[in-house]
Amino acid sequence: MAIADSAQRAPAEIAAAVIDPVAYAEWDGLLDKFDVLRRDMPVARIENGELHDPFWLVTGYDDVMRISKDNKTFLNSPRGVVFGFREGEEIVKAVTGGSPHLVNSLVALDAPIHPKYRRLTQEWFMPKNLKQLEGEISALAKTTVDRLVEAGPEADFVPLVASPYPLHVIMQILGVPEADEQRMLFLTQQMFGGQDEDLNKTGMANMTAEQITQLVIGAVADFETYFAKITEEKRANPTDDVASVIANAKVDGEYLSDRDMAGYYIIVASAGHDTTSASTAGAMMALAQDPEQFARLKADRDLLPGIVEEAIRWTSPVQHFMRTAAEDVEVGGVHIKEGDWLMINYVAANHDDRVFDNPRKFDAARSPNRHLAFGAGAHQCLGLHMARMEMKILFNELLDRIETVELAGEPQRAKSSFVGGLKTLPLRYTLS
Numbered sequence: 001m002a003i004a005d006s007a008q009r010a011p012a013e014i015a016a017a018v019i020d021p022v023a024y025a026e027w028d029g030l031l032d033k034f035d036v037l038r039r040d041m042p043v044a045r046i047e048n049g050e051l052h053d054p055f056w057l058v059t060g061y062d063d064v065m066r067i068s069k070d071n072k073t074f075l076n077s078p079r080g081v082v083f084g085f086r087e088g089e090e091i092v093k094a095v096t097g098g099s100p101h102l103v104n105s106l107v108a109l110d111a112p113i114h115p116k117y118r119r120l121t122q123e124w125f126m127p128k129n130l131k132q133l134e135g136e137i138s139a140l141a142k143t144t145v146d147r148l149v150e151a152g153p154e155a156d157f158v159p160l161v162a163s164p165y166p167l168h169v170i171m172q173i174l175g176v177p178e179a180d181e182q183r184m185l186f187l188t189q190q191m192f193g194g195q196d197e198d199l200n201k202t203g204m205a206n207m208t209a210e211q212i213t214q215l216v217i218g219a220v221a222d223f224e225t226y227f228a229k230i231t232e233e234k235r236a237n238p239t240d241d242v243a244s245v246i247a248n249a250k251v252d253g254e255y256l257s258d259r260d261m262a263g264y265y266i267i268v269a270s271a272g273h274d275t276t277s278a279s280t281a282g283a284m285m286a287l288a289q290d291p292e293q294f295a296r297l298k299a300d301r302d303l304l305p306g307i308v309e310e311a312i313r314w315t316s317p318v319q320h321f322m323r324t325a326a327e328d329v330e331v332g333g334v335h336i337k338e339g340d341w342l343m344i345n346y347v348a349a350n351h352d353d354r355v356f357d358n359p360r361k362f363d364a365a366r367s368p369n370r371h372l373a374f375g376a377g378a379h380q381c382l383g384l385h386m387a388r389m390e391m392k393i394l395f396n397e398l399l400d401r402i403e404t405v406e407l408a409g410e411p412q413r414a415k416s417s418f419v420g421g422l423k424t425l426p427l428r429y430t431l432s
């Protein structure tokens with residue numbers, strides 16, 4: 001890591017906040033800090049002692065875009081996310097024989113392997129193919145909104161709608177029967193962790209790094225065993241779901257190994273769930289706070305794509321990813337050395353007021369809205385068309401069935417520095 005002069009080192013309070021799950025739960029104060037950094041220190045060195053290796057935090061839209069698109073200079077491997085336990089990393093390396101990844105998922109790979117793996121499902125995730133799922137997804141949206149309607153006139157939108165709906169969709173495309181969904185949910189939670197005690201169904205928040213790592217290793221093995229069965233079925237009787245594509249895919253003439261297939265299933269299962277859920281809940285909160293905008297959307301469904309895009313920008317559920325510099329390079333006037341670690345912060349980039357007018361306002365009519373919440377470049381979200389489609393279908397159904405909506409209590413955000421969003425959203429509503 002290059003020695004940073006003090007002009008490049010973020011003040012201790014800010015350095016602590018940018019990796020602190022609580023700061024992400026509190027949100028507004030964190031956005032203030034990003035504004036300060038973007039103005040004074042757009043590429044800032046973050047040091048928090050022994051917690052994690054130092055890294056460069058990038059907060060400006062243009063810099064985040066440039067890094068995302070330059071996949072030769074800024075690599076996803078070896079470490080994609082700051083979770084901050086060095087001890088855990090060492091245990092994983094011992095298990096894998098040196099790799100910091102338990103599974104080879106797309107986000108952990110670089111060229112030349114990454115494009116080969118990504119190509120396997122790229123077509124499947126294109127709008128033309130997804131169109132055939134519209135009927136199934138609409139049916140899921142309808143039964144989900146039925147539950148909200150029945151629970152009224154007051155209910156928590158997150159456990160009733162925002163969380164289960166994307167989970168059902170993902171499990172459907174992975175060919176997981178509904179009876180196994182809770183098991184899959186539990187396994188993904190074990191893998192991606194409990195920074196928030198209310199969501200900490202796995203008990204992880206109270207464990208040591210070693211215990212957590214062992215739990216994650218066990219979850220990966222369970223996942224592998226579970227999907228080995230699905231793979232067998234999908235090879236014998238392929239259907240049109242993505243699990244069949246993965247099960248029958250070949251790289252360099254060979255089927256993927258069980259571990260690589262598990263990596264693929266795991267990334268799809270995990271990447272498509274909490275993210276879409278967070279954007280959905282965020283949009284509903286914004287609308288509950290702005291009855292005029294809600295009424296306008298009810299009357300004019302041409303605004304639907306705009307609300308979905310703004311929801312995704314405004315919530316930026318994937319809050320960061322990390323990159324490692326493959327060579328010496330300059331970013332924002334700062335000299336980055338080969339091997340240095342960088343955080344591209346999507347929340348900060350999507351609140352850059354040089355690109356977005358009044359960025360903290362939720363504005364369904366915002367145009368253009370070239371947000372970075374799906375990333376950019378070779379790793380740009382594979383499921384972005386699916387997320388948009390899912391959300392459009394759901395909001396169409398909600399706007400048909402709900403006449404008015406307001407907050408029935410204070411919404412709460414989850415404590416999470418990686419994927420984050422609302423964990424509760426109490427609503428009061430009337431029906432159309």
Ligand code: HEM
Pocket residue numbers: 068106107108118170267268271272273275276279312316317318321346372373374375376377378379380381382383384386387
């Ligand atoms: C990657 C965001 C929904 C599957 C990513 C990345 C981001 C992201 C920021 C990394 C991009 C980069 O490094 O440049 C989101 C958001 C979503 C969402 C905000 C919802 C609002 C989904 C859904 C799926 C999905 C529904 C699948 C069903 C993936 C996969 C990757 C990915 C497989 C890895 C791609 C790669 O590394 O090549 N997503 N995502 N995502 N996402 Fe999404």
